Amino acid sequence: MTVGSYPITMGEVYQVIVDHLFDLGSPLENIDQRVVWEQRMPRLLTAVVAGAGLAVSGASMQSMMKNPLADPYTTGISSGASFGAVIAITLGISIGSHSAATVIFAFVFSLVPAAVIVLLSRFKRATAAMMILAGISVMYIFNAMTQYMMLVSDAETTASAFEWTIGTLNKASWSSLPVMASVVAAGSVVLMILSRFLNAMNSGDNYAKTVGINVERMRVILLITISVVSASVVSFTGIIGFVGLVAPHVTRIFLGSDNRYLIPGSMLMGATMLVLCDILAKSFTTTALPIGIVTAFVGGPVFLFLIIRQKKEVW
Amino acid sequence: MEIRLEDLSFSYGSVPVFKDINLVIDKPELVCILGPNGAGKSTLMHCMNKLQAPTSGTVYLDGKDLKTYSLKDLAKLVSFVPHTEDTTFSMSVLDTVLTGRLPHAGTLTTQEDVLIAAENLKLLGMQKYAMQGFDELSAGQHQKVMIARSLTQEPKLMLLDEPTANLDVKYQMLVMRLLRDVARLKGITVVTICHDLNVTSMYADRVVMLYDHRIYADGTPAEVLTEDNIKILYGIECQIIDIQGRPHIALLDGDELDSHLEDNLTIRPTSGTDDA
Numbered sequence A: 001m002t003v004g005s006y007p008i009t010m011g012e013v014y015q016v017i018v019d020h021l022f023d024l025g026s027p028l029e030n031i032d033q034r035v036v037w038e039q040r041m042p043r044l045l046t047a048v049v050a051g052a053g054l055a056v057s058g059a060s061m062q063s064m065m066k067n068p069l070a071d072p073y074t075t076g077i078s079s080g081a082s083f084g085a086v087i088a089i090t091l092g093i094s095i096g097s098h099s100a101a102t103v104i105f106a107f108v109f110s111l112v113p114a115a116v117i118v119l120l121s122r123f124k125r126a127t128a129a130m131m132i133l134a135g136i137s138v139m140y141i142f143n144a145m146t147q148y149m150m151l152v153s154d155a156e157t158t159a160s161a162f163e164w165t166i167g168t169l170n171k172a173s174w175s176s177l178p179v180m181a182s183v184v185a186a187g188s189v190v191l192m193i194l195s196r197f198l199n200a201m202n203s204g205d206n207y208a209k210t211v212g213i214n215v216e217r218m219r220v221i222l223l224i225t226i227s228v229v230s231a232s233v234v235s236f237t238g239i240i241g242f243v244g245l246v247a248p249h250v251t252r253i254f255l256g257s258d259n260r261y262l263i264p265g266s267m268l269m270g271a272t273m274l275v276l277c278d279i280l281a282k283s284f285t286t287t288a289l290p291i292g293i294v295t296a297f298v299g300g301p302v303f304l305f306l307i308i309r310q311k312k313e314v315w
Numbered sequence B: 001m002e003i004r005l006e007d008l009s010f011s012y013g014s015v016p017v018f019k020d021i022n023l024v025i026d027k028p029e030l031v032c033i034l035g036p037n038g039a040g041k042s043t044l045m046h047c048m049n050k051l052q053a054p055t056s057g058t059v060y061l062d063g064k065d066l067k068t069y070s071l072k073d074l075a076k077l078v079s080f081v082p083h084t085e086d087t088t089f090s091m092s093v094l095d096t097v098l099t100g101r102l103p104h105a106g107t108l109t110t111q112e113d114v115l116i117a118a119e120n121l122k123l124l125g126m127q128k129y130a131m132q133g134f135d136e137l138s139a140g141q142h143q144k145v146m147i148a149r150s151l152t153q154e155p156k157l158m159l160l161d162e163p164t165a166n167l168d169v170k171y172q173m174l175v176m177r178l179l180r181d182v183a184r185l186k187g188i189t190v191v192t193i194c195h196d197l198n199v200t201s202m203y204a205d206r207v208v209m210l211y212d213h214r215i216y217a218d219g220t221p222a223e224v225l226t227e228d229n230i231k232i233l234y235g236i237e238c239q240i241i242d243i244q245g246r247p248h249i250a251l252l253d254g255d256e257l258d259s260h261l262e263d264n265l266t267i268r269p270t271s272g273t274d275d276a
Helices: A010-022 A030-065 A077-090 A098-110 A112-120 A128-152 A155-166 A177-193 A195-201 A205-210 A215-237 A243-255 A259-284 A291-309 B041-048 B071-077 B093-101 B111-123 B139-152 B169-186 B197-203 B227-234 B255-263
Strands: B003-012 B015-025 B030-034 B056-061 B078-081 B157-160 B189-193 B206-211 B214-219 B238-243 B246-251
Touching: A010 A030, A030 A128, A030 A177, A030 A195, A030 A215, A030 A243, A030 A259, A077 A098, A077 A112, A077 A128, A077 A155, A077 A215, A098 A112, A098 A215, A112 A128, A112 A215, A128 A155, A128 A215, A177 A195, A177 A215, A177 A259, A195 A205, A195 A215, A195 A259, A195 B093, A205 A215, A205 B071, A205 B078, A243 A259, A243 A291, A259 A291, B003 B041, B015 B041, B015 B206, B015 B214, B030 B041, B030 B169, B030 B197, B041 B157, B041 B189, B071 B078, B078 B139, B093 B111, B093 B139, B111 B139, B139 B157, B139 B169, B157 B169, B169 B189, B169 B197, B197 B246, B206 B227, B214 B227, B227 B238
Parallel strands: B030 B189, B030 B206, B078 B157, B157 B189
Antiparallel strands: B003 B015, B003 B056, B206 B214, B238 B246
16 A cells, blocks of 8 residues: 555554544645545555456356356347446446446346346256357347447547546545445355355256256356356446456466365455555556456466466366 | 166267166165266266256155255255366365365364264375375375274265275275175275276275166176176176185286277267266
């Protein structure tokens, strides 16, 4: 929390935090107080929660789909969220406030692809392939509509809509944190409880059924949980890429693929990655780069390096 | 444990796989299902553990219609070793075997679960691989791990789809012998799909031959594994020799093999693929 355009020392940071936690009078100047407690603290906690939420979704999505390329956005969550946000931004919709409308629209629309898949599963078996393909078709539909909306609106609106799709922690505040944190926490508990079923599903649907798992229903439950968790993150931060894809893989290198360890491990890894990326984002520029750019730009090479380095065949 | 198939039929659309099969397996013994490719062996097995639903007919497990069992209740009684294992993210051998405890276990793995898993790994000679990754093993070792996992489920009825397919001769014999002993000593009914006639003959208590959409023959190896039956099932001439009181089948190459194979080169309905 010492990194950023406004210089604050480690000691001052601790002082502000201690003061706040124990409700002591503060000897520090107001501006330090405000920077630490009103800006950097919620930003840091948002990074932790968002990182953990995206990583836990990614880990379970990969295990459920049995696909190393799956991430929290695989079934079209990101494109749904973008479309929702872009509608709210370009049409200037306001619920309470304008930013609240963006969040609510993003959240609602990010759940649409999952809803479509759940509906389809009534007619067709919810296999991993069916889910991915259905998710991708919904994604194309949403992307087309998003692009159309952006084409027909003016440059300024398009720019702010575009900015939303990159993913940023700049809007982090105390008010958004409780919602995000409680959804991520609740979802993670559910996913951890279901982790042993994921382990059996890893050996194939037929085997999983013969140890008593209703595989199709389990997939739908998992999909809904993952969608809600990632939607709660995405709707506040925009689409932060890469963490949800890579954090589980990095965790697998250290902990192996047992979902009982992988899922909580990925949460720690995702939180750490996002916090580190945010520090980088703040150190290189005075305006703080959108974190989505940093995660992808830094995460890519690091991950390539890990793929080459690691000897154990996790994939 | 008694499993009873009554008038069981299965077809993919209008293509019949098998018709009106009646079969009762009512004591703990090693039952081998034999039959040419596409005879419906796997499909028949899948109808015995709810992986597939028969087109008509009923399966009774201990007198109760299979349909009335929940997957979880069924999993406590019946275990299954699939033909192949397709893992994407593989876990350690021990963790893989521990998934067999799922029908019995609570949320957390207990010391007892680990002991059961370890004991079964030892039974298959796989204890020294327990901490290795499943994907680091050979196909034959995979098969052994899957059998250990199936035993770890502590079922009353074990179903296996070609458990010896990837094993060398020694392990084919060891596994079949183990399955026979599991049936005899643990009182578990073991039903397995086989291809090797001689290994079947050596260890099976009962052989069920599937051919032409029905049960073509059913009995002890000596009753069923005859020159005539093998000729009809596979179109291959053979000579039966009595060794250790069991029929030993020496397959013969010959011209009639060519003609027979050509006659049979019509395309049959495929069945029993894992995910059909």
